[in-house]
Amino acid sequence: MRIVYADNAATTSVSRTALEAMLPYFTEHYGNPSTIYSVGREARRALDTAREKVAKALGTEAKEIYFTGGGTEADNWAIRGTAELRQKKGKHIITTAIEHHAVLHTCKDLEKHGYEVTYLPVDEYGRVTADQLRGAIREDTILVSIMAANNEIGTILPIKELCAIAHEKGVLFHTDAVQAVGHIPLDVKELDVDMLSVSAHKFRGPKGIGALYVRRGLSLPPLLTGGGQESGRRSGTENVAGACGMAAALEESVEHMDENVKKVSAMRDRLIEGLLKIPYSRLTGDPVNRLPGTASFVFEFIEGESMILSLDAAGICASSGSACSSGSLDPSHVLTAIGLPHEVAHGSLRLSINECNTEEDIDYILQTLPPIIQRLRDMSPLWEDYIKKFKA
Amino acid sequence: MYSEKVLDHFYNPRNVGELPDANAIGTVGNPRCGDIMKIYMKIEDDIIKDISFKTFGCGAAIATSSMATELVKGKTIQEALSLTNSAVTDALDGLPPQKLHCSVLAEEGIKAAIGDYYRRQGIDPEPIVGCSFDCEACHKEHHEH
Numbered sequence: 001m002r003i004v005y006a007d008n009a010a011t012t013s014v015s016r017t018a019l020e021a022m023l024p025y026f027t028e029h030y031g032n033p034s035t036i037y038s039v040g041r042e043a044r045r046a047l048d049t050a051r052e053k054v055a056k057a058l059g060t061e062a063k064e065i066y067f068t069g070g071g072t073e074a075d076n077w078a079i080r081g082t083a084e085l086r087q088k089k090g091k092h093i094i095t096t097a098i099e100h101h102a103v104l105h106t107c108k109d110l111e112k113h114g115y116e117v118t119y120l121p122v123d124e125y126g127r128v129t130a131d132q133l134r135g136a137i138r139e140d141t142i143l144v145s146i147m148a149a150n151n152e153i154g155t156i157l158p159i160k161e162l163c164a165i166a167h168e169k170g171v172l173f174h175t176d177a178v179q180a181v182g183h184i185p186l187d188v189k190e191l192d193v194d195m196l197s198v199s200a201h202k203f204r205g206p207k208g209i210g211a212l213y214v215r216r217g218l219s220l221p222p223l224l225t226g227g228g229q230e231s232g233r234r235s236g237t238e239n240v241a242g243a244c245g246m247a248a249a250l251e252e253s254v255e256h257m258d259e260n261v262k263k264v265s266a267m268r269d270r271l272i273e274g275l276l277k278i279p280y281s282r283l284t285g286d287p288v289n290r291l292p293g294t295a296s297f298v299f300e301f302i303e304g305e306s307m308i309l310s311l312d313a314a315g316i317c318a319s320s321g322s323a324c325s326s327g328s329l330d331p332s333h334v335l336t337a338i339g340l341p342h343e344v345a346h347g348s349l350r351l352s353i354n355e356c357n358t359e360e361d362i363d364y365i366l367q368t369l370p371p372i373i374q375r376l377r378d379m380s381p382l383w384e385d386y387i388k389k390f391k392a
Numbered sequence: 393m394y395s396e397k398v399l400d401h402f403y404n405p406r407n408v409g410e411l412p413d414a415n416a417i418g419t420v421g422n423p424r425c426g427d428i429m430k431i432y433m434k435i436e437d438d439i440i441k442d443i444s445f446k447t448f449g450c451g452a453a454i455a456t457s458s459m460a461t462e463l464v465k466g467k468t469i470q471e472a473l474s475l476t477n478s479a480v481t482d483a484l485d486g487l488p489p490q491k492l493h494c495s496v497l498a499e500e501g502i503k504a505a506i507g508d509y510y511r512r513q514g515i516d517p518e519p520i521v522g523c524s525f526d527c528e529a530c531h532k533e534h535h536e537h
């Protein structure tokens with residue numbers, strides 16, 4: 001059966017370049033980078049090179065890049081580390097209502113330990129404004145953590161502008177850039193952020209490796225203590241192969257960014273244009289400032305998981321923020337934060353594509369999804385009620 | 393995560409659609425929570441001669457609706473009233489724990505339709521059916537479900 005993978009915001013396939021960059025560090029150069037003999041030195045060299053490549057791709061220097069076990073760890077470290085570092089100054093943190101759970105649940109956890117968190121509401125497109133942030137900063141605010149781009153609706157947030165507001169008031173700024181890195185141009189020095197989270201598996205690197213950029217001079221205390229790797233900031237024997245894979249994937253993404261953005265956003269726009277022809281459908285997220293690969297929708301009168309299952313039967317991999325997909329009674333916090341009523345949010349669908357997708361994939365989706373939606377609507381009592389009301 | 397049976401009933405639902413000559417219709421669930429189930433029955437001589445459903449909901453909600461209609465089709469009202477959510481779940485070779493409420497909804501849907509059948513004849517369904525889960529039709533103070 002034909003498989004169309006359209007869930008690249010969940011994870012991506014590892015690129016050949018990334019895979020090849022990793023393989024020697026499983027086989028020949030398997031040494032521990034902390035050892036002094038040649039097999040270990042080879043691993044150390046590779047780790048150093050990987051760090052330089054990642055730093056370069058983000059517009060910074062190697063000593064500001066720390067490898068982590070993924071995006072979740074990077075987010076946890078930035079937030080918990082800052083909370084500890086600045087607790088004498090205050091215990092107030094500002095974030096948004098649409099962050100990934102890696103940020104939200106970390107903030108919730110800190111609330112149990114005496115921290116206060118402001119969750120900035122967003123507008124219908126998932127945006128927060130500089131004025132909103134300015135109004136929320138207090139004397140005791142120690143950290144602002146706002147994502148660079150949202151994983152469910154693809155909205156890109158104005159990090160540079162928001163970070164400037166935080167800095168005006170002497171507050172540290174962290175951004176979860178997991179969905180942005182490797183997909184849109186991004187330079188930490190230009191953004192001027194203090195910390196930035198990266199995850200390799202979103203840009204065709206391997207899973208379970210990421211990085212946190214920490215601005216030089218910021219003595220973020222470690223989350224993990226032990227053997228003192230990563231300059232004492234993140235203990236644990238380094239994932240050398242993972243770091244090499246991440247570096248290769250990121251280098252490749254940055255190198256091809258212009259052409260990928262062009263190609264992918266054109267396909268995304270075809271998806272959006274084609275699928276919005278379906279009656280009672282809406283685009284979610286910012287129509288203009290959105291990730292090149294994210295086409296996210298709600299289709300009224302039907303439920304997301306049944307759409308995902310039906311697409312799966314046709315070989316299309318996608319995701320939904322409906323309650324049944326998330327395993328709870330409520331639809332995703334992002335969809336409710338942008339003001340969608342629950343019954344509408346249940347009908348959400350996210351198609352996330354990247355440079356591996358083809359125009360044929362888009363044709364296939366455009367041809368497969370409308371009859372699925374029609375079939376589910378034909379089964380839906382809500383649709384029946386609506387049609388009857390409409391006719392009456 | 394779903395059994396073959398659940399997937400079969402999702403992809404090929406039995407008894408789906410409206411029943412034009414239904415004399416019993418029950419609606420349960422709430423679109424806010426992501427599932428709503430509408431059961432149509434044609435009851436004659438206390439026997440469910442025909443049955444169909446329409447469901448807004450996840451794969452499990454559609455599959456349990458389909459299975460529940462299969463299980464009570466041709467049965468007497470009494471037999472249909474004894475249908476439990478676990479019988480629906482078992483007939484589907486199980487459901488993931490977070491989807492068990494869908495089978496509860498299916499049981500409630502059957503009861504709601506039968507409640508409607510009695511109500512149409514001017515009979516208070518409560519003593520026979522118990523809570524018929526159709527809050528709009530019943531207007532009584534709610535018990536938990």
Ligand SMILES: Cc1ncc(COP(=O)(O)O)c(C=O)c1O
Nearest residue numbers: 070071072100102151178179199
């Ligand atoms: C915005 C965002 N932040 C954090 C994460 C977590 O990253 P990881 O899966 O590497 O832990 C993800 C993806 O799952 C994400 O989309």
